[in-house]
Amino acid sequence: MSEMRFFVDPVRCIGCKACMQGCSECATHRGKSMIHLEYIERGTSTQTAPMVCMHCDLPTCAAVCPADAIKRTEDGIVQSSQAPRCIGCSNCVNACPFGVPRYYPEIDQMLKCDMCYDRTSLGKKPMCASVCPSEALFYGTLEEFQSRRQGTPSNTFQFGAQTITTKVFLVLPAGDVGLNMDVLSHMDARFEPDAFDHLDPFAHLEPLPMGEHL
């Protein structure tokens, strides 16, 4: 059987937050969700964007860590920060091109998605991919992906002059080999005169447990 891969396809995201709930139940995440779910343009759309760690081949977060606390294991997983080493500086939070690491002030440590290492290291699916109803987050072989989906999985991203390759794949239209991360075409809609993007249509919902009891 060919190698198991992680495919993200935010276009399919329906914003159900099942991934966040599942993520918080993973043993290595200790009750905290490592998934970020962003609302794209709250005022005009319900579109959401799930963000997991892309597990870069040359992780910027690890390079800028002064304490050498972020390690990439032989299987290509960029692990969460090592508890004894992380000194809570947030360099990784600010440097990651995908905006993934999160600093938790109460424990003075950065935590991030480790692709549910307690599960994937044993051949199981990550929690988020196992519960995602729309397969915006999909874990399986390339053959499985191709047998049920269209599009080209790509793991090459261009951030200005910097090319980043990752273990996780983003689904692009057939034939596209990489994604040029453009900013100017997507300046925040809140700056538009008629935008009301600052309103959170989901604000009335009870927030998900984020591990206060742990």
Next chain:
Amino acid sequence: MLKPSGAALPPRHDPDPVMVPVMDVTLDRRGLIAGVVFSLLLTLAVYLGSQRFHGFDGALAGYCFATVFALFGVVYRYAVWLQRPATRVYWKRGWELFWQPGQRLRNTLLFFKMGWEKMLEQRFIRKRSRDRWLAHQLIFWGCVIAILITFPLTFGWLRFESDFTHPSNYLVVLFGQRLEFFTFPARGVIGWLFMHGLNIAAVLCLAGISLAVGRRVKDEAEISTQRFDNDIMPLVLLFAVSVTGMMLTVSNMFLEGKFYYWITTTHAVTVMLWLLYLPFGKFFHIFQRIANVGVWFYKAAGANGPQAECARCGEAYTSAMQREDLKAILPDLGFDYRNNEQAVDNWQNLCPGCRRKLMTLNQFRVTGKEFM
């Protein structure tokens, strides 16, 4: 109030490495010099503190040599570690902010306050997990007690002698000075505490090790991420040191000194292995952890100055000092996030939230689909 620094740090200057004769390896020049200087200073302190080796216990010489070598290793690795671009920034900025004129007394007091919270009380570990904190505190204080007793003993700085006027009493001899004012009955409570100080330390360590091993055996997260050399080896070494150390007392008190020579040799070997592991393994985090206090100063100063706003959404998300320092070190690390677009000339000028959204926005852009 701590103020952030806007001055650019001086450019890096890396001295040539030192070739090791015969062996095909090089050593870092700064690390080598710092390691040799600190080791020589410790050797000098041993020489003077033991009154030119008069008070030095030859039976403990092996421990002393291993400690000097461990100090060399720790200082060497620390010096090399400080040369990592990000570490260098925090080291330089940390001292720069700490020594701000008018703030030094306040900063010194804050240093001790943060030192207590972060180094001794280890409050952040308690927030992570009480079990983990308890195990860590037991091991930490066990090691601290053991080090406070054994290092002065092996360096010849401290020994105990009989009080001539009351032969059943002991007194402390520190740096060759008989502390006549502090005599205590050898078989009293204080005497028992002194004589069994290392046993108390060993019991604390063994209790902590038991809790730590229990967690490492049961916790799925630990099982999946732990490595033998990094996570199990330190516990094995501490266990070996504690058990062989307590066996000395067992042999002395209950076995009429049987196997004593064999046990002393085994104990010496385990302690030396622990000392030699100190610079290379997990225990190095003891020295790295001090940087946590420096980071606290850096963050506090950054919060009092201008904030970096996201080039896309305009939200402030970090201190301007940290963003500029980060952008300055990225080229040294082989990353170039500069952009030709004037409005956003560097990807690093975006907040993490916008970076996350932009992946989806760009996916929509290339697929030509519309939002839900």
